Amino acid sequence: MRRLPPLTAIEAFVAVARLGSVKAAAQELALSAPALSRRVQTLERFIGRPLFDRRHQAMVPNGDGERLLAQIAPVLDQLSDALSGLSSTVEVVRLRLGVMPLFASQRLFPRLAELRATHPELHLDIDTAGHALSRLGEGLDAVVALARDVDPTLFARRLDRNMVYAIGARELLEGPNPIVRPEQLADLSVLIHRDMPDTYTAWRHAAGLPDIEPVAIDHFDSGGLMLEAAAQGLGVAFMLESHFEDANDPRIARLFADIEVESPYSYWFVCRPRALQLKPVKLFRDWLLATLRQEGV
Numbered sequence: 500m501r502r503l504p505p506l507t508a509i510e511a512f513v514a515v516a517r518l519g520s521v522k523a524a525a526q527e528l529a530l531s532a533p534a535l536s537r538r539v540q541t542l543e544r545f546i547g548r549p550l551f552d553r554r555h556q557a558m559v560p561n562g563d564g565e566r567l568l569a570q571i572a573p574v575l576d577q578l579s580d581a582l583s584g585l586s587s588t589v590e591v592v593r594l595r596l597g598v599m600p601l602f603a604s605q606r607l608f609p610r611l612a613e614l615r616a617t618h619p620e621l622h623l624d625i626d627t628a629g630h631a632l633s634r635l636g637e638g639l640d641a642v643v644a645l646a647r648d649v650d651p652t653l654f655a656r657r658l659d660r661n662m663v664y665a666i667g668a669r670e671l672l673e674g675p676n677p678i679v680r681p682e683q684l685a686d687l688s689v690l691i692h693r694d695m696p697d698t699y700t701a702w703r704h705a706a707g708l709p710d711i712e713p714v715a716i717d718h719f720d721s722g723g724l725m726l727e728a729a730a731q732g733l734g735v736a737f738m739l740e741s742h743f744e745d746a747n748d749p750r751i752a753r754l755f756a757d758i759e760v761e762s763p764y765s766y767w768f769v770c771r772p773r774a775l776q777l778k779p780v781k782l783f784r785d786w787l788l789a790t791l792r793q794e795g796v
Contacts, residue, residue: 504545511538512550513575516560516568517773519636526638572776590620594779597631597642599694601722602766605745607643610790618782629720632769641770641780643787645694647763654775656784658766658791661739663702665754668732672752678735681706681755688734689713693720695764698737705760726751739764 514524515535525535543550550564560568598607603625614621626634631642635653649655667687671678678687681703689699703711717734719725722742729736730750739762743753768787774780 504542505538508538508542508545509571509575511535512542512564513568513572515539515551515558516564517572517776519557519559519771519773521558523636523638576776576778591622592620592779592782593622593624594783595624595626595638595640596783597626597628597634597639597644599643599645599722600627601742602643602645603627604723605742613790614783614786617786621779621782623783635769636771636774640774640777641768641783644767644769645764646767647697647765649767649769652772654770654772656768656788658768658787659741660765661741661762663698663737663760663762664740664743665702665758666726666729666736666738666743666751667734667754668730669750669752670732671735671754678754681708681758682711684711684713684735687713688715688717690717690719690725690728690734690736692722692725692738693718695738695762697763701763702737702758702760706755706758 511524511528511530514527515521518524518527521532521536521539525532528535530538539550546563546567548563550560550567551558552561611623626639631639632644632646632650632653635642643658667678678684684703691699699716703709713735715734717728719728722738725736725738726742726746726748728734730748735754743751768784770780770784775784
């Protein structure tokens with residue numbers, strides 16, 4: 500039989516090629532970065548040529564590396580599946596998911612039981628810290644992001660299209676001096692999410708009042724706190740239709756309902772293209788898109 504390189508060297512090569520970094524691959528395989536680098540070097544010595552272009556904090560497969568990955572990764576996955584099928588225990592695959600807190604609480608967590616029932620082997624590590632897109636491949640496998648658009652070098656699927664709503668306390672409509680005209684915003688504070696800075700600008704242009712200035716513009720990094728501030732009468736929050744509908748909070752109401760404004764922002768599922776070859780990324784992406792299609796989103 501022809502001599503083969505160590506399986507551990509092949510596994511290390513595939514992990515680095517898929518994740519694009521020694522650090523991320525080492526975390527996935529529970530190795531130190533130097534140990535993982537040595538395994539990759541073992542394979543390169545066996546083949547007799549380099550397989551990566553080594554860049555600052557990144558490892559990109561060169562032409563030989565891409566060809567090897569295309570041929571060997573499916574075989575390694577089949578081997579893994581075969582061994583898992585003979586195991587008496589349930590396979591556990593783990594997804595490191597970056598997600599905004601409001602999306603997690605309103606749209607993801609109410610459906611996690613369905614995900615677990617469909618894929619009992621899939622477990623999520625949830626990360627709600629900021630700057631998630633910049634951390635893809637460095638601690639995160641995939642991200643549900645709120646953005647205008649996404650870097651074209653990344654894999655991205657739009658999850659929804661939304662409208663901008665002006666959301667305020669119900670008392671603003673039902674009090675002695677109801678807020679029914681956009682001009683009345685000049686007497687109120689406006690609440691804006693830092694990840695959606697243009698919602699108010701888009702809304703007031705659509706209302707035909709591009710120069711209207713509120714008493715103040717208060718910025719938040721939490722959609723949940725924005726909704727709570729609006730419910731307590733602290734200002735008018737300019738958020739998405741889905742944020743309002745999913746909140747189902749009787750304390751808040753949509754103001755100026757006759758003004759229709761398409762949001763410049765959407766939710767996106769985003770990952771590095773090579774990450775689509777990872778089982779947890781594929782399972783979660785396919786489940787998420789199918790679930791949203793069933794809901795008509």
